[in-house]
Amino acid sequence: MLPEPAYQHGVSSRVGVLLINLGTPDAPTAKALRPYLKQFLSESRIIELPRWFWWFILNGIILNTRPAKSARKYEQIWMPEGSPLKVHTERQTALLASFLQEQTQYPLIVEYAMSIGTPSIKDKLWRMKERGCDRILVLPLFPQYAASSSGCALESVFCELGKMRNIPALRTIKHFHDDAGYIAALAKNIEDYWAEHGRPDKLVMSFHGVPRKTLDAGDPYHCECHKTGRLLAEALSLSSGQYQVCFQSRFGFAKWLSPYTSEILEELGKQKLKRVDVVCPGFVSDCLETLEEIAIEGKAIFITAGGEDFHYIPSLNEHPEWIQALGEMVRANLSGWINQHVTEEDAEYSRKLALQLGALQ
Numbered sequence: 019m020l021p022e023p024a025y026q027h028g029v030s031s032r033v034g035v036l037l038i039n040l041g042t043p044d045a046p047t048a049k050a051l052r053p054y055l056k057q058f059l060s061e062s063r064i065i066e067l068p069r070w071f072w073w074f075i076l077n078g079i080i081l082n083t084r085p086a087k088s089a090r091k092y093e094q095i096w097m098p099e100g101s102p103l104k105v106h107t108e109r110q111t112a113l114l115a116s117f118l119q120e121q122t123q124y125p126l127i128v129e130y131a132m133s134i135g136t137p138s139i140k141d142k143l144w145r146m147k148e149r150g151c152d153r154i155l156v157l158p159l160f161p162q163y164a165a166s167s168s169g170c171a172l173e174s175v176f177c178e179l180g181k182m183r184n185i186p187a188l189r190t191i192k193h194f195h196d197d198a199g200y201i202a203a204l205a206k207n208i209e210d211y212w213a214e215h216g217r218p219d220k221l222v223m224s225f226h227g228v229p230r231k232t233l234d235a236g237d238p239y240h241c242e243c244h245k246t247g248r249l250l251a252e253a254l255s256l257s258s259g260q261y262q263v264c265f266q267s268r269f270g271f272a273k274w275l276s277p278y279t280s281e282i283l284e285e286l287g288k289q290k291l292k293r294v295d296v297v298c299p300g301f302v303s304d305c306l307e308t309l310e311e312i313a314i315e316g317k318a319i320f321i322t323a324g325g326e327d328f329h330y331i332p333s334l335n336e337h338p339e340w341i342q343a344l345g346e347m348v349r350a351n352l353s354g355w356i357n358q359h360v361t362e363e364d365a366e367y368s369r370k371l372a373l374q375l376g377a378l379q
């Protein structure tokens with residue numbers, strides 16, 4: 019247990035919402051990539067290998083080669099404001115705060131944190147506690163639950179809260195792979211894109227991969243990706259031949275979930291398909307895995323194999339339907355927490371928050 023200030027009577031408690039994404043390096047350089055990759059690849063929920071064995075591979079090989087290689091990839095997608103993953107997560111947080119403020123009139127504290135790197139889950143939870151949150155809703159921004167993404171984020175939350183004396187009440191949103199608002203936002207985003215750029219011969223839905231053995235170990239990720247794919251296809255009225263679910267970002271030599279996106283794109287190129295569009299429904303924000311691995315590398319694979327036209331459809335990012343879906347999901351999960359009597363002090367806080375948010379836009 020860590021020390022905390024004496025309990026005070028009469029201080030009204032606040033409700034906090036914490037969004038969590040995976041994390042990204044602070045700069046597109048090998049120097050910044052090294053500690054990021056070290057923290058990432060030392061997580062036991064991400065690499066499920068015997069510790070001593072992995073320690074030698076990570077420190078002896080990976081951390082000597084991958085930082086520079088990954089830095090060159092990040093360089094190609096870096097935005098003037100920083101890493102796309104962080105920029106979009108930051109914007110989503112501000113937009114969600116405005117949406118909730120408008121819809122609920124309740125003085126919520128809305129923050130985001132990263133499982134790996136900064137801002138850390140630890141710092142954000144303690145900061146929320148300092149600001150008076152004694153009820154916290156945690157939402158990992160991964161639609162499909164995997165032990166390596168959502169599980170990793172939730173474990174960090176539980177560990178940190180476990181160090182507190184006066185532990186806030188906690189709610190978590192485990193996953194939202196079949197949430198009607200999320201599926202509708204994905205469909206609208208794609209339809210908007212097709213209205214402007216025309217339609218493809220095939221829509222490839224590429225999800226981040228995980229090792230195949232995690233499926234047998236009880237991870238629901240594979241089934242949740244397929245369910246998202248099916249619901250999205252239904253929302254777009256696509257027949258089974260018009261879309262394909264596959265898995266990207268294989269890491270290491272073990273078998274991962276298949277089919278692999280790179281092999282599917284090569285195959286479709288060889289079939290001389292005129293146009294392929296790729297969408298990545300498992301990423302609510304564009305990041306290295308979408309902007310570099312799909313939009314740059316994936317395109318090259320398809321065209322080199324003989325394909326003609328390749329389109330990457332951007333992630334949900336700040337799409338208004340997505341912000342609304344996120345807001346509705348949060349609001350439903352705050353039920354009973356925020357529809358209580360609003361005190362004068364809360365109303366004052368709410369007005370100040372609205373002014374601050376106004377200044378942000």
Ligand SMILES: C=CC1=C(C)c2cc3[nH]c(cc4nc(cc5[nH]c(cc1n2)c(C)c5CCC(=O)O)C(CCC(=O)O)=C4C)c(C)c3C=C
Nearest residue numbers: 040041042064088103164166167226228269300305306307
């Ligand atoms: C969408 C959910 C994700 C799952 C599941 C996931 C599993 C997973 N990832 C690795 C290895 C790496 N992933 C990396 C980056 C990265 N991964 C996700 C999402 C999921 N990963 C995101 C959002 C990002 C962030 C990219 C960014 O823009 O900063 C990386 C680092 C980059 C690189 O060097 O390639 C690695 C490594 C494993 C091993 C794994 C499951 C076991």
Ligand SMILES: [Fe+2]
Nearest residue numbers: 040226267307
């Ligand atoms: Fe990953």
Ligand SMILES: [Fe+2]
Nearest residue numbers: 240241242244
């Ligand atoms: Fe399955």
